[in-house]
Amino acid sequence: MSTDDASVMVGRDNGLVARLREHIPHLISSCYIAHREALAVKDAATASPDFDMVDLVIRTLADLLGRSCVWSQRFKYLQRAIHNTNLEVQGIHTVRWLSRGEAVRRLCKVLGAAIILFHEYGHELYEVVICYKFQFCLYFLADVLGVMNELNLKFQKREVDVTEVTKDIDEATGDLRHRYLECGEVFGGGVEGTWLSAFLAVYGRGGSKRVKVRGIDGNPVTHTYTMHEKQIDGHAFHSKYPDCERLCTQFTKDTISFLKTRMLDLNNLAPTKLFRVSKWPRMKQQREKKLKEYLHGCSALFDNRLSGFALQATQKVLVTWAPQMLSHHADEGFHQGLTNYLGSTESTLRALSCRLAQWSVNEASRGRTSSSHGCGVRCAMRASSS
Secondary structure, three states, X not given: OEEOOOHHHHOOOOOHHHHHHOOOXXXXXXXXXXXXXXXXXXXHHHHOHHHHHHHHHHHHHHHHHHXXXXXXXXXXXXXXXXXXXXXXXXXXXXXXXXXXXXXXXXXXXXXHHXXXXXXXXXXXXXXXXXXXXXXXXXHHHHHHHHXXXXXXXXXXXXXXXXXXXXXXXXXXXXXXXXXXXXXXXXXXXOOOOOHHHHHHHHHXXXXXXXXXXXXXXXXXXXXXXXXXOOOEXXXXXXXXXXXXXXXXXXXHHHHHHHHHHHOHHHHHHOHHHHOOHHHOOOOXXXXXXXXXXXXXXXXXXXXXXXXXXXXXXXXXXXXXXXXXXXXXXXXXXXXXXXXXXXXXXXXXHHHHHHHHHHHHHHHHHOOOOOOOOOOOOOOOOOEEOO
16 A cells, blocks of 8 residues: 555554554555655755745745736736747645646746736846846756656556666666766756756856847837846845856755655665676675565565565565576575575565475576576566555
């Protein structure tokens, strides 16, 4: 059962999971993967208070448009005149996983209209939205949250292959590393089609610049402002390009770190990553130690309830992986050590021990040797997104 780890769901005494276990003793509880990813992004945003200004602008604009029909109609007109679009400004909801990324993306699309609207009504946030750092952080967030939202959508599919979760995370974090941590002199990696790369191509590394927002197709709407780098009264939101880059670099590191921390226990469901031939120890004692750590990790992940689904899942993971690793190392002592270890665990794993032992005998009779290097395992275990 996947939950959001709220106390009402997982409380030890009166939580829903505890009550269900009175009737289903082997019930396994886990925090929903998509929720973990959303929490990791939230943790990174909390660790970087400078990005609060982006949230403030989005929330304020959404609130003003929701309360005033005049503001709302004027904003729609400005959108059509400048951007040829008609988007509703979306607020940020703490209980909706994709809301932050979608809200930031929409603001990027209608920023010109928002700037004019704040100016026409003399709002204090006008000085904020024309600040170089604000726009830099806004477009940076749009790119990073775009990557995270794509990852989140993968985790919301009807059926999620949990053995592929760490692979999806590695691909997403690798993309972020390439863009912002290992990008050389071009921050953002010079990736075409991203919000930040387009912004830097026009405005470069800061400095006071005159910017003209104008209507399309001959529309008379125009507004000219000077993008500045000064401090905003009441807001510690000032600095130049080097500080913007350092801030966004740290945000990227925090996002990657929190994401891996939130998903740490899922590494036990990725045997193809843990037991790849290139990293498999050559010493028998080290191999046995690594296997024991893996089995204990599986047991902890399944909340020490190795029966029912847990036993089936563990069997599928190990039986798919073990034959190829055993055939690769063709070590009778290791075979026996593995069989003995599995036989010494709780009774629910004894069937797996016998199955592996039988496999070892069958493979030995076929004359398999250590020349087999096939380790491209794709486990069949799947977990429903519900």
